[in-house]
Amino acid sequence: MFSYEGSMARTAGSHSDITGPRVAQTALRLFARHGYAAVSMRQIAAEVGVQAGALYNYTADKQSLLFDLMRGHMDELLDARAAVPMLQDPVARLEGFTRFHIHFHLERLDAVFVSYMELRNLSPENFAVIEGLRRRYEDELEAILRDGVQQGLFGVADTKITTLAVIAMLTGVTTWYRAQGRLTVPEVESIYWDMIRKTVSA
Amino acid sequence: MFSYEGSMARTAGSHSDITGPRVAQTALRLFARHGYAAVSMRQIAAEVGVQAGALYNYTADKQSLLFDLMRGHMDELLDARAAVPMLQDPVARLEGFTRFHIHFHLERLDAVFVSYMELRNLSPENFAVIEGLRRRYEDELEAILRDGVQQGLFGVADTKITTLAVIAMLTGVTTWYRAQGRLTVPEVESIYWDMIRKTVSA
DNA sequence: TTCATAACTGAACATCCGTTCAGATCAAAG
DNA sequence: CTTTGATCTGAACGGATGTTCAGTTATGAA
Numbered sequence: 251m252f253s254y255e256g257s258m259a260r261t262a263g264s265h266s267d268i269t270g271p272r273v274a275q276t277a278l279r280l281f282a283r284h285g286y287a288a289v290s291m292r293q294i295a296a297e298v299g300v301q302a303g304a305l306y307n308y309t310a311d312k313q314s315l316l317f318d319l320m321r322g323h324m325d326e327l328l329d330a331r332a333a334v335p336m337l338q339d340p341v342a343r344l345e346g347f348t349r350f351h352i353h354f355h356l357e358r359l360d361a362v363f364v365s366y367m368e369l370r371n372l373s374p375e376n377f378a379v380i381e382g383l384r385r386r387y388e389d390e391l392e393a394i395l396r397d398g399v400q401q402g403l404f405g406v407a408d409t410k411i412t413t414l415a416v417i418a419m420l421t422g423v424t425t426w427y428r429a430q431g432r433l434t435v436p437e438v439e440s441i442y443w444d445m446i447r448k449t450v451s452a
Numbered sequence: 453m454f455s456y457e458g459s460m461a462r463t464a465g466s467h468s469d470i471t472g473p474r475v476a477q478t479a480l481r482l483f484a485r486h487g488y489a490a491v492s493m494r495q496i497a498a499e500v501g502v503q504a505g506a507l508y509n510y511t512a513d514k515q516s517l518l519f520d521l522m523r524g525h526m527d528e529l530l531d532a533r534a535a536v537p538m539l540q541d542p543v544a545r546l547e548g549f550t551r552f553h554i555h556f557h558l559e560r561l562d563a564v565f566v567s568y569m570e571l572r573n574l575s576p577e578n579f580a581v582i583e584g585l586r587r588r589y590e591d592e593l594e595a596i597l598r599d600g601v602q603q604g605l606f607g608v609a610d611t612k613i614t615t616l617a618v619i620a621m622l623t624g625v626t627t628w629y630r631a632q633g634r635l636t637v638p639e640v641e642s643i644y645w646d647m648i649r650k651t652v653s654a
Numbered sequence: 655t656t657c658a659t660a661a662c663t664g665a666a667c668a669t670c671c672g673t674t675c676a677g678a679t680c681a682a683a684g
Numbered sequence: 685c686t687t688t689g690a691t692c693t694g695a696a697c698g699g700a701t702g703t704t705c706a707g708t709t710a711t712g713a714a
Contacts (some may be wrong), residue, residue, distance in 0.1 A: 259678030260691040269691080285572060287489035291672060303674075304692050312672065368567060370487060405650075407643050411628075415647055418624025419617045426616050441609050446616055447608075449651045461708030462661040471661080493702060505704075506662050514702065 258294075266307065272298050278319050282360035286316050286371045297415045316368060317376040324383035325359040330354055333385065340398030341447075348446050349439040351420045362424050388413055395450065399413055403410055405452035416446055461615035463502075468509065474500050475510045480521050486561035488518055488573045510654075518570060519578040525563040532556055532590065543599030549593055550648050551641040553622045558637055564626050590615055597652065607654035618648055 276297045280289045291312060309315040334350060337343045340445040355362050368449045370379060392413040400402035420442060427438060478499045482491045493514060500563060511517040536552060539545045540648040557564050594615040600606035608614045620645060629640060 260680040261693085262680065264680075264691050266691075283531070285487065285489055287487055288573065290670075292670085300691090301693055302672080303694080306673070307691065314702045371490070373493070394634040402572075407646055411640075411643055412647065414628050415621045415624060415644065418627070422617060422620025422624075425620070438613075441613055442617065444609055445614065445651050448653055451645050451650055460663045462710045463663085464710065466661050466710075468661070492700075494700085502661090503663055504702080505664080508703070509661065 260378060268327065269298065269300065269304070273305060273315075273323075274322075277315050278360050278364060281316065281319070281368060286368045288362075289385060313373055313376070316364075317372060317380075319361070320365045320368070320376075320380050321383075323365050323430045324387075326358075327338070327354065327387060332391070340394055340403050343394045344391075344398065344446065344450065345443050346395060348416075348443045349436075350418060351417075352423055352439045352442055353435050355421060355424050357422060358429055358439070359424055362421070366421075378441050385412060388417060391416060398450065402452065404450040406450055412450060416449065419445070419449075455462070469503065471506070472510050475507060475517075476521065476524075480562050480566060483521070483570060484565045485516065488514075488570045490565075504506065507609055514573055515578070518566075519574060520580075522567045522570070522574070522578075522582050523585075523639065525560065525567050526582060526589075528560075529556065529589060530585060531594070542596055542605050543561050545596045546593075546600065546648065546652065547645050548643045549596060551638075552620075553619075554644055556624055556635050557623060557626050558629055558640070560603060561626055564623070568623075590619060593618060600652065602654065606652040614652060618651065619620045621647070621651075 277289075277294050280294055280297065292302045295305050298305075305315075309318070316436070330371065331350060331354075332356055334346060337346060372380060391407055392407055395404060395409050395412055395416075395447065399406050399409065423438060423442065426432075435442075455621055474498065479491075479496050482496055482499065493507055494504045497507050500507075507517075508521075511520065533552060533556075536548060539548060567582070571582065574582060594611055597606060597611050598619075599606055601608050601611065625640060625644065629635075
């Protein structure tokens with residue numbers, strides 16, 4: 251009389267609409283926490299609650315898993331940005347960009363972390379894609395600064411460098427902000443906007 | 453009659469004063485390029501020109517290799533900073549800090565990259581040590597800002613946040629600056645100082 | 655020239671890695 | 685109830701991982 255508790259096949263209640271997103275969420279969290287190279291497919295599978303082989307119903311390989319997460323993040327970023335109505339005044343546009351950048355990134359700490367730290371773990375072709383999307387996002391900021399300079403509203407020595415400096419300052423908020431801290435997101439936005447406003451002032 | 457070209461022991465010309473530094477340099481370069489977790493002891497050994505086992509004459513284990521590199525970098529940072537004569541005027545101190553930070557970091561791109569990206573690969577005890585050193589460095593900037601605010605020279609809403617924002621902006625220079633570019637290091641220093649000066653202006 | 659020791663090799667250890675796949679079981683449609 | 689396809693298991697693949705160590709040779713001092 252033998253009884254096998256562990257089955258060797260499809261498990262009760264299993265459904266790709268549930269497992270699929272769980273694979274992505276779990277991979278994102280583990281990649282953010284420990285790094286892509288340090289996380290094994292078996293670890294991801296264990297946290298999802300399946301065997302490692304089952305992951306390959308949802309991704310072609312580990313590299314695609316990383317790339318799809320980063321690609322999805324960048325698409326979300328550009329889509330969300332495009333959904334904001336375009337303004338005219340460079341100062342208002344810069345304030346809008348600043349506030350958008352901060353709250354968008356603070357709501358996606360894991361994705362931001364992975365999208366920056368794991369660039370070197372992308373294959374060359376995948377890297378080129380992500381890099382292109384990132385560039386597209388930064389180009390808007392550069393355009394804002396250029397327009398502001400042209401209209402005599404901003405005092406910026408080098409537009410390209412200032413673009414990267416502003417992005418670096420803004421993204422840096424993700425290293426210290428925690429939701430349970432003393433400041434709300436809008437308060438943080440205002441503090442950074444005050445700094446950025448002065449940084450580019452004439 | 454047999455002849456063995458490959459020896460099984462100490463190689464001609466081998467000396468720890470030469471191999472030791474080469475191990476450290478090679479590990480730093482590979483960790484910066486591919487990440488700690490993605491680099492194997494055998495890869496490091498191959499680039500140094502020894503077998504993997506020989507590395508253990510120079511480090512207790514892989515974790516110590518990483519920690520010693522980061523620890524060495526932070527010590528260098530604090531020592532180099534301490535060697536600069538202390539000034540009185542907060543504005544002059546902030547300019548000095550800005551210029552120091554930029555050229556020190558631009559001269560050590562690999563070490564900067566590793567010291568930031570590989571924090572999560574440190575054991576908890578090692579992490580605490582590095583974190584403490586980093587905090588000590590940032591504390592000087594915070595003191596400068598606090599003094600400047602007290603003397604009415606700076607207009608800063610939140611000293612702690614501004615400290616981190618300034619550091620983030622400054623360190624961001626390492627992501628784009630390359631030695632063969634169009635700007636010299638002093639020129640880059642001046643551009644960033646101009647931005648920082650305005651960022652904290654009253 | 656002798657000899658201690660510094661420096662390294664080569665092999666081995668147990669364990670982990672990403673990925674594949676035949677087969678088993680479940681879910682859902684007919 | 686039957687059937688089809690979706691979902692997962694468990695085992696296996698070849699190879700890589702960090703680390704240890706007995707043995708071997710070069711070095712440099714005595």
